[in-house]
């Protein structure tokens with residue numbers, strides 16, 4: 605099952621190998637993956653893209669391409685990824701945008717679509733791990749209805765866990781989140 609989320613201005617969809625040019629351009633910008641110490645050259649971007657596509661194929665998680673409908677260009681990434689946060693298994697909503705597309709509400713629009721998708725597949729809770737000095741990312745989380753919970757060390761840096769409890773989607777009452785994601789992968793396998 606491929607994932608396509610539709611919003612007024614964006615399509616959030618599975619990555620494809622043909623996205624490499626756009627992805628490499630975004631990842632090469634030091635303002636985007638600012639925490640990386642090694643520059644993202646094209647080969648590293650290719651591996652990053654393959655990893656995200658691998659997650660999607662494995663269990664339906666992974667960041668997806670955020671595509672501007674007006675141009676068809678990939679302007680960023682957003683999606684749900686499993687994280688081990690100090691021993692707790694959490695689903696993280698991650699997002700990033702090409703620098704040229706900041707300040708227009710696109711990250712919030714893509715993030716809201718991902719949260720709605722999370723709710724539909726029966727996830728009960730989504731977090732974002734946000735570096736303590738990343739006000740733009742905090743503002744996105746706040747606009748998405750997330751609240752700060754606690755500080756954790758993540759990738760060697762102080763981060764805050766922002767969390768949102770999701771209402772139970774009716775058709776998933778009684779299902780655990782692992783089962784739901786497992787169900788996603790089985791559907792993919794049956795494709």
Ligand SMILES: CC(C)(COP(=O)(O)OP(=O)(O)OC[C@H]1O[C@@H](n2cnc3c(N)ncnc32)[C@H](O)[C@@H]1OP(=O)(O)O)[C@@H](O)C(=O)NCCC(=O)NCCS
Nearest residue numbers: 635636699700701706707708709710711712733734740741
């Ligand atoms: C985090 C990141 C995605 C946030 O980008 P952003 O552009 O600030 O967030 P949005 O796309 O939601 O845009 C919100 C802004 O657009 C404005 N905006 C303009 N038009 C809008 C519209 N039609 N709808 C909503 N907001 C709109 C909002 O008022 C807000 O403005 P402000 O920044 O002056 O408050 C971006 O800074 C980034 O990629 N950072 C690097 C990667 C990163 O740190 N990721 C997070 C890791 S935890």
